[in-house]
Amino acid sequence: MIRLIGVWKRYEEGGFALQEMNLHIPRGEFIFITGPSGAGKTTLLSLIYGAESVDRGQIFIAGRNITRLLRKDLPHLRRGIGVVFQDFKLLPRRTVFDNIAFCQRAIGVPAREARRRVYAVLKLVGLAAKRNTFPRFLSGGEQQRVAIARALVNRPPLLIADEPTGNLDQTMAREVMDLFRAINRMATTVVVATHDHSLVEYMAKRAMRLENGRISDGR
């Protein structure tokens, strides 16, 4: 599903965020990416969904070399990837429902179908009752669940989550993980970046540790 070959990434100011990264994530896998703050986890994920471009090396997603992707082909790649952003990226002027429906309409899903899907996914994350609330009136955990709902609404073959449990208590975090596990069982590849080792232990899935932009421990 995902293959990185000799990937280097350096931001304009500062050192290398990723160095000589080689990685293979097979289809249907559930993998954690761990590592200290600043290790390059978010950078790695944003290379995968094409928000940043690599300096050197190749990235293949579902067999396509996305480092050679034209701008006009980017939307197609992204429709197949659900992303839970570390900072949620919810729209403050739209309700919970609209935050998700908006993303559906923006990729051309008809109104009725979008409404159906949004209800279903909100029920899945337990937020159906808060659908008409604006994000600023939600707790951090609730906002996080909206972000998760938005990533899931398209039923993407690849789910990428950056610290999806950072604001959740342990019970809620485990519920989210159980949800991810269920999604993973439905043939979705799941990549989760996290600091939280208890989660990794709880899930007992493959984990890969990043340090200073390199893989320091990959199992």
Place this chain on the structure above:
Amino acid sequence: MIRWLQCFPYFLREALKDLRENAGGAAIALGTTTISLIFLGALWIVQLNVTILVESWRERFQLTIFLGVQATAGQKEALRKAVLAGAGVERVEEVDSEEALREMKNWLGQDADLLQGLDGSFLPPSFRVIFRPGQRDLSHVERLMAQVRTMPGVERTRSDILWLRRLEGVIRFVALAVWTLSFLLSLGVVFIIGNTIRLTLFARREDIAIMHLVGATDLFIKTPYVTEGVLCGAGGGLLAFGVLWGVFHGLFQPIAGSVTGADFAIQAGGWRLILGLAGAGAALGFIGSAVSVRHFLRGGR
């Protein structure tokens, strides 16, 4: 493309929502667009009426060939043939002395009794040459004039050629002025709407970033904003028409009617003006917003 069409209600709703949320900016854009298009429409009306006026003058304008009193039937026939062969000539009317007298009396109106007791023999018979519409220009008239002047039986020719020459200068000037001003006004509208959309895009940058991240195509991202520009422009066009119509029928026409009399009725352009203004507004709004959106999307991914 089909997707895009199916989603049009959504684009429209997003555009209207944006306009509502940014009512102040939208009102300013709409207002300035309306004012610009009022001027544009007024210019069109001026040009339309100058054209109509000039055409009606040209209609009346003819080349008159005065014959000698003793011109023979053969000479007349030759002359008629020569004239009809001339470029742009539609027809020739022969005006004999009696006819000329009648016309003169007509023209004198109440003073016609000046001519009391005269017969027409003091008025020379003439040929009146009428040119085809669209060919009533100087070169044709001048050429024909030069040609027939020397023919036997012809005494002299007359044409308001200087008048016409001046008139054509005026037409050209009016056309140039109208085009220049229209261009500048259009540029203004493009700029105003483009700028409004630029501000909207800036206010919506988070939405747009999210749209990109969830895989919206540029077309889907652009359309609501371009729609917004088109709505603004077309709305301004319709408002401008409303204002012009009101001014024209409520104010201008009664006054102008009493001044120019039956001679010449000023026209407003009717349906063509509505379509023209709304269409021009929409097109300018499209250009302005499309440029802004393109510029914005080029800036980041």
